[in-house]
Amino acid sequence: FGGMMVIFTGDLYQFPPVQGTPVYSAVTERTPIDDHNLMKHLGRMVWNTLTDAVCLHEQKRMSIDPEYGEAVERLRHRQCLPEDVDLFNERV
Numbered sequence: 001f002g003g004m005m006v007i008f009t010g011d012l013y014q015f016p017p018v019q020g021t022p023v024y025s026a027v028t029e030r031t032p033i034d035d036h037n038l039m040k041h042l043g044r045m046v047w048n049t050l051t052d053a054v055c056l057h058e059q060k061r062m063s064i065d066p067e068y069g070e071a072v073e074r075l076r077h078r079q080c081l082p083e084d085v086d087l088f089n090e091r092v
Contacts, residue, residue, distance in 0.1 A: 008050065013076040 016022050027041045062069025071084040 011076075
């Protein structure tokens with residue numbers, strides 16, 4: 001990045017974009033060449049240059065509702081229990 005330090009933040013367990021593809025998705029040789037796919041390819045190249053990561057493990061936002069926080073944590077890892085589904089459906 002031109003000799004500048006850059007910090008990226010985010011949740012790698014978050015759901016993928018509703019439309020489009022995540023920046024880390026591979027672009028194949030069969031992908032049509034257009035401006036959008038060029039940007040996806042460049043995004044993938046930038047993603048692949050990242051070498052260091054700091055992982056935060058404590059969720060502060062859910063501390064007031066530990067039951068919900070634990071259910072969301074299982075959802076992030078795609079390991080929901082039937083009770084989690086019930087809990088989420090109660091909030092719809």
